[in-house]
Amino acid sequence: xxxxxxxxxxxxxxxxxxxxxxxxxxxxxxxxxxxxxxxxxxxxxxxxxxxxxxxxxxxxxxxxxxxxxxxxxxxxxxxxxxxxxxxxxxxxxxxxxxxxxxxxxxxxxxxxxxxxxxxxxxxxxxxxxxxxxxxxxxxxxxxxxxxxxxxxxxxxxxxxxxxxxxxxxxxxxxxxxxxxxxxxxxxxxxxxxxxxxxxxxxxxxxxxxxxxxxxxxxxx
Amino acid sequence: xxxxxxxxxxxxxxxxxxxxxxxxxxxxxxxxxxxxxxxxxxxxxxxxxxxxxxxxxxxxxxxxxxxxxxxxxxxxxxxxxxxxxxxxxxxxxxxxxxxxxxxxxxxxxxxxxxxxxxxxxxxxxxxxxxxxxxxxxxxxxxxxxxxxxxxxxxxxxxxxxxxxxxxxxxxxxxxxxxxxxxxxxxxxxxxxxxxxxxxxxxxxxxxxxxxxxxxxxxxx
Amino acid sequence: xxxxxxxxxxxxxxxxxxxxxxxxxxxxxxxxxxxxxxxxxxxxxxxxxxxxxxxxxxxxxxxxxxxxxxxxxxxxxxxxxxxxxxxxxxxxxxxxxxxxxxxxxxxxxxxxxxxxxxxxxxxxxxxxxxxxxxxxxxxxxxxxxxxxxxxxxxxxxxxxxxxxxxxxxxxxxxxxxxxxxxxxxxxxxxxxxxxxxxxxxxxxxxxxxxxxxxxxxxxx
Amino acid sequence: xxxxxxxxxxxxxxxxxxxxxxxxxxxxxxxxxxxxxxxxxxxxxxxxxxxxxxxxxxxxxxxxxxxxxxxxxxxxxxxxxxxxxxxxxxxxxxxxxxxxxxxxxxxxxxxxxxxxxxxxxxxxxxxxxxxxxxxxxxxxxxxxxxxxxxxxxxxxxxxxxxxxxxxxxxxxxxxxxxxxxxxxxxxxxxxxxxxxxxxxxxxxxxxxxxxxxxxxxxxx
DNA sequence: CATGAATGAGGATTCATTCAT
DNA sequence: CATGAATGAATCCTCATTCAT
Numbered sequence: 001x002x003x004x005x006x007x008x009x010x011x012x013x014x015x016x017x018x019x020x021x022x023x024x025x026x027x028x029x030x031x032x033x034x035x036x037x038x039x040x041x042x043x044x045x046x047x048x049x050x051x052x053x054x055x056x057x058x059x060x061x062x063x064x065x066x067x068x069x070x071x072x073x074x075x076x077x078x079x080x081x082x083x084x085x086x087x088x089x090x091x092x093x094x095x096x097x098x099x100x101x102x103x104x105x106x107x108x109x110x111x112x113x114x115x116x117x118x119x120x121x122x123x124x125x126x127x128x129x130x131x132x133x134x135x136x137x138x139x140x141x142x143x144x145x146x147x148x149x150x151x152x153x154x155x156x157x158x159x160x161x162x163x164x165x166x167x168x169x170x171x172x173x174x175x176x177x178x179x180x181x182x183x184x185x186x187x188x189x190x191x192x193x194x195x196x197x198x199x200x201x202x203x204x205x206x207x208x209x210x211x212x213x214x215x216x217x218x219x220x
Numbered sequence: 221x222x223x224x225x226x227x228x229x230x231x232x233x234x235x236x237x238x239x240x241x242x243x244x245x246x247x248x249x250x251x252x253x254x255x256x257x258x259x260x261x262x263x264x265x266x267x268x269x270x271x272x273x274x275x276x277x278x279x280x281x282x283x284x285x286x287x288x289x290x291x292x293x294x295x296x297x298x299x300x301x302x303x304x305x306x307x308x309x310x311x312x313x314x315x316x317x318x319x320x321x322x323x324x325x326x327x328x329x330x331x332x333x334x335x336x337x338x339x340x341x342x343x344x345x346x347x348x349x350x351x352x353x354x355x356x357x358x359x360x361x362x363x364x365x366x367x368x369x370x371x372x373x374x375x376x377x378x379x380x381x382x383x384x385x386x387x388x389x390x391x392x393x394x395x396x397x398x399x400x401x402x403x404x405x406x407x408x409x410x411x412x413x414x415x416x417x418x419x420x421x422x423x424x425x426x427x428x429x430x431x432x433x434x435x436x437x438x439x440x
Numbered sequence: 441x442x443x444x445x446x447x448x449x450x451x452x453x454x455x456x457x458x459x460x461x462x463x464x465x466x467x468x469x470x471x472x473x474x475x476x477x478x479x480x481x482x483x484x485x486x487x488x489x490x491x492x493x494x495x496x497x498x499x500x501x502x503x504x505x506x507x508x509x510x511x512x513x514x515x516x517x518x519x520x521x522x523x524x525x526x527x528x529x530x531x532x533x534x535x536x537x538x539x540x541x542x543x544x545x546x547x548x549x550x551x552x553x554x555x556x557x558x559x560x561x562x563x564x565x566x567x568x569x570x571x572x573x574x575x576x577x578x579x580x581x582x583x584x585x586x587x588x589x590x591x592x593x594x595x596x597x598x599x600x601x602x603x604x605x606x607x608x609x610x611x612x613x614x615x616x617x618x619x620x621x622x623x624x625x626x627x628x629x630x631x632x633x634x635x636x637x638x639x640x641x642x643x644x645x646x647x648x649x650x651x652x653x654x655x656x657x658x659x660x
Numbered sequence: 661x662x663x664x665x666x667x668x669x670x671x672x673x674x675x676x677x678x679x680x681x682x683x684x685x686x687x688x689x690x691x692x693x694x695x696x697x698x699x700x701x702x703x704x705x706x707x708x709x710x711x712x713x714x715x716x717x718x719x720x721x722x723x724x725x726x727x728x729x730x731x732x733x734x735x736x737x738x739x740x741x742x743x744x745x746x747x748x749x750x751x752x753x754x755x756x757x758x759x760x761x762x763x764x765x766x767x768x769x770x771x772x773x774x775x776x777x778x779x780x781x782x783x784x785x786x787x788x789x790x791x792x793x794x795x796x797x798x799x800x801x802x803x804x805x806x807x808x809x810x811x812x813x814x815x816x817x818x819x820x821x822x823x824x825x826x827x828x829x830x831x832x833x834x835x836x837x838x839x840x841x842x843x844x845x846x847x848x849x850x851x852x853x854x855x856x857x858x859x860x861x862x863x864x865x866x867x868x869x870x871x872x873x874x875x876x877x878x879x880x
Numbered sequence: 881c882a883t884g885a886a887t888g889a890g891g892a893t894t895c896a897t898t899c900a901t
Numbered sequence: 902c903a904t905g906a907a908t909g910a911a912t913c914c915t916c917a918t919t920c921a922t
Contacts, residue, residue, distance in 0.1 A: 184408020216436030624848020656876030
C-alpha cells in the first residue's frame with residue numbers, strides 16, 4: 001500500500017510538474033470518456049433506465065471511478081448536457097457575423113443538424129429537447145438547460161425580429177413565436193430522422209426545412 | 221350447495237342485478253379516478269419518478285387497489301395513454317367527412333388543441349409526444365403508441381396526399397414529410413403553450429398555425 | 441337491506457326450528473366444501489403458494505366467505521388436517537379389536553393406504569407427513585399434528601411391543617424404532633406412488649410392504 | 661486511456677495478481693458464508709418463511725450483498741442444495757469400487773448418515789428429502805434435485821440389481837422398489853433422529869438399519 | 881351471512897453511493 | 902486515484918384480511 005512512497009519522495013520539482021500535467025491530462029481524458037459514455041448510454045436508455053454501472057462499463061472504468069469525477073448521477077447527466085450545449089452554442093456564436101438574419105438562421109439550423117449527425121441521435125435528441133424532457137422528468141426548473149435554451153432562444157428570436165424589421169418575414173406572428181415554430185420544424189425533422197434509424201444526410205435537410213419554414217406547404 | 225329456497229330465488233335475482241349494476245358503475249368510477257390520477261401524477265413527475273403510491277394517494281385509494289384495476293405500473297400508464305388516444309381519435313374520425321383535405325387537416329389540428337386545452341398539459345403532452353417519450357424512455361417499440369400514432373399519421377398523410385394530388389400543397393416535399401412537419405408545428409405550439417403555464421386560448425392557435433403551415437414565414 | 445324483515449317476523453317456532461336445521465346443515469356443507477377445496481389446493485400448491493382466493497374459488501364461494509367459517513388461513517389448514525387425521529384414526533380405532541398384533545398393524549397400513557387412495561395424494565401426503573412437514577415449515581410445535589401423530593404412534597408402538605413380547609418380531613431393535621421403520625416404509629411407498637402420478641392400486645401395496653417389513657430384502 | 665507509464669506496469673501486474681487472488685478468496689468466503697447461513701435459515705423456517713433479510717443477517721452481510729452472489733432467492737436455495745448434493749455424491753462415488761453390492765449400499769447409507777450428522781439436521785433434512793419437499797412446495801420439476809436424486813437413485817438401483825442377480829436379495833420385488841424402500845428406511849431414521857433433537861450417534865444407526873433392511877422385523 | 885372489492889403490511893429486488901484495498 | 906464489492910434505502914407488487922353492501 002505504501003511501497004512506492006520512496007519512489008515518490010525523490011522526484012524534483014520539474015518531474016513533479018510534468019507528472020502533474022500528465023495527471024491533469026489524464027483526468028481530463030477520464031472525464032471526457034465518462035461523458036461520452038454517458039451520452040451514449042443516456043441516449044440509448046433514458047435517464048432512469050441508464051444505470052451508473054452501464055455508464056462506467058461503457059467508459060471502461062469501474063463504477064466507483066465515476067464518482068471521482070462527478071458527485072452523482074444527476075451531475076453526470078447535467079455535465080453531459082452542458083458540454084453538448086456549449087459545443088453547439090460555440091458554433092452558433094461563430095456564425096453570428098452573418099449579415100442577413102435569414103441566412104444566419106439557416107446557418108444555425110444547419111449547425112444544429114450537423115452537430116446531431118456527428119454525435120448520434122440519442123444524445124442529440126436530448127440536446128434538442130433537453131429542456132422539455134427535463135421539464136417532463138422532474139418538475140424542477142433546471143437552470144442549466146433553461147439557460148442553454150434561453151441563450152439560444154434569445155439569439156434566434158433576435159435574428160427573427162431583425163428579419164421581421166427588415167420585412168423579410170411576416171409580422172402578423174410575433175417573432176418569438178416564429179422562432180419557436182422554426183424550432184418545432186427542426187425538432188420534427190430530427191424525430192423523423194431518429195425514427196428512421198439516423199440515416200446519413202440529416203444536415204442536407206437543413207435547407208429544405210428552412211425553405212419550408214419560409215414558404216410553407218402551399219403549392220406555389 | 222344450492223342452499224336458496226325457491227321463494228327466495230326471485231327477489232335475489234333482482235337484487236343481484238341491481239347490485240351488479242351498482243358494482244360495475246363503481247368499478248368504472250374507480251378506474252376512471254385512477255386513470256385521472258395517473259394522468260396528473262405521470263404528467264407531473266414522469267414515468268419513473270411517479271410512484272404507484274403517489275398515484276394511489278392522488279386517486280384517494282390504497283396502493284393495493286390500483287392493482288385491482290391494472291396489472292402493473294406499465295399497464296396504468298398504457299391505459300391512461302390509450303384512453304387519451306382513443307378520445308382524440310374518435311373526434312378526429314368524426315371530422316373525416318370534411319370534403320376539402322386542407323380544411324380537414326385544419327379541423328384535426330383544432331381538435332387536438334381543443335382536447336389538450338380541456339385536459340391539462342401534463343397529460344396532454346404525453347398524448348402528443350407519447351411515442352417519442354416512450355421511445356426515449358424504453359427504446360421498446362410500444363405497440364399501443366405506435367398504433368395510435370400510426371392510425372393518426374395514416375389519416376394525416378392520406379389527407380396530405382389528397383391535397384397534393386389536388387394541387388393544394390407543394391409536391392416537391394413528399395406528403396408524409398409534410399404531415400410530419402405539420403405535426404412538428406403543432407408540437408412546438410403545444411410546448412410553448414405548456415411552458416407559458418397553459419394559458420387559455422390554445423385552441424385559438426390552430427388557425428394561425430395552420431395558416432403558417434400553408435404560407436410559411438415569408439413576408440407576403 | 442331489510443325488506444324481508446316482515447317475512448321473518450311471522451314464522452312460528454316450528455318453522456324456525458326447521459329453518460335452523462337447514463341452516464346448520466348448510467353451514468356444515470359450506471364448511472365441508474371449503475375443507476375439501478383446501479385439501480385439494482394445499483395439496484396441489486403447498487401451504488404458502490396456496491392462496492385463500494384459490495381455495496375460495498375451488499370451493500365455489502367468495503373469498504370473504506371462507507372467513508365466516510375459519511378465522512384465518514392457518515385455521516383452514518389445521519382444520520383440514522385435523523379432519524383427515526380424525527377420519528383415519530377413526531378407522532384405525534375400528535380395527536383395534538384384531539387379536540394378532542401383526543395382523544392389526546398390517547390392517548392399519550392397509551387402512552392408511554386405502555384412505556390415501558380415496559382422497560388423492562396431495563392431501564394424503566400432508567396427512568402422512570403432516571407433523572414433519574409442519575416442523576419444517578414453521579418451527580412451532582403444532583399441537584394438533586403432534587397429538588394426531590402421537591396417538592397413532594402410541595397405538596402403533598403398543599402393537600409392536602405386543603408383537604415383540606409374543607416373540608413375533610425381533611427384540612434387538614426397540615419396538616418404537618420398529619414402529620418408526622414401518623412408518624418409513626409406508627412413507628417411501630406413498631412418495632413413490634405419488635411421483636408415479638397416483639396410479640390405482642396403492643392399497644394393494646399394503647401386503648407386500650408389510651411382508652417386506654417382516655422379512656426384509658434378503659433372498660429367502 | 662492507457663495512462664500507466666511502462667515503469668509502473670511491472671509492479672502493478674504483480675499487485676493486481678495478488679489482489680485478484682485475495683479478492684477471489686474473499687468472494688468464495690462470502691459465498692460459502694451465505695450458503696451456510698441459507699442452510700441454517702431455510703432449515704429453521706422453510707423456504708417461504710425464510711426471508712432474504714434473515715439469510716443476510718445470519719450471514720452477517722447486508723441484504724443487497726446476497727444479490728451480488730445469487731440472482732434471487734430460488735438460486736440461493738438451489739445453490740445450497742446443489743452444494744450438499746455434490747458433497748454427498750462425491751463421497752458416494754468414492755465408495756463405488758466396493759466389490760460386494762450389499763457392502764456398497766451399506767457404505768452409502770453410512771456416508772449419508774455421516775454427512776447429515778456433520779452438517780446439522782436442518783440442512784440435512786432438505787438434502788435428504790429435497791426432491792420431495794420441493795415437489796410439495798412447487799410442483800415444478802426441479803431439474804437440480806431431480807438430477808441429484810436420479811444420479812443417486814441410479815447408483816443405488818444398479819447396486820440393488822447387481823445384488824439381486826447375485827442372489828443376495830429377494831427377486832420378487834423389483835430392485836428399484838427395493839432401492840426406494842431402503843431410502844424410506846433411512847429417511848424414517850433421519851426424521852426420528854431430527855425429532856429427538858439430533859443426538860450424536862446417527863452414523864451408528866447405519867448398520868442396524870441396513871441389517872433391518874436385509875432381515876426385516878421378523879424374529880429370527 | 882355471501883359477496884367481492886378495498887386495504888396496507890410485508891418482502892424480494894434494484895441500484896446509487898460508499899469505502900476498504 | 903482506480904477498483905469493485907458492500908451497503909441499505911427505496912419501490913413494486915402480493916395477498917391475507919376486513920368491511921360495506
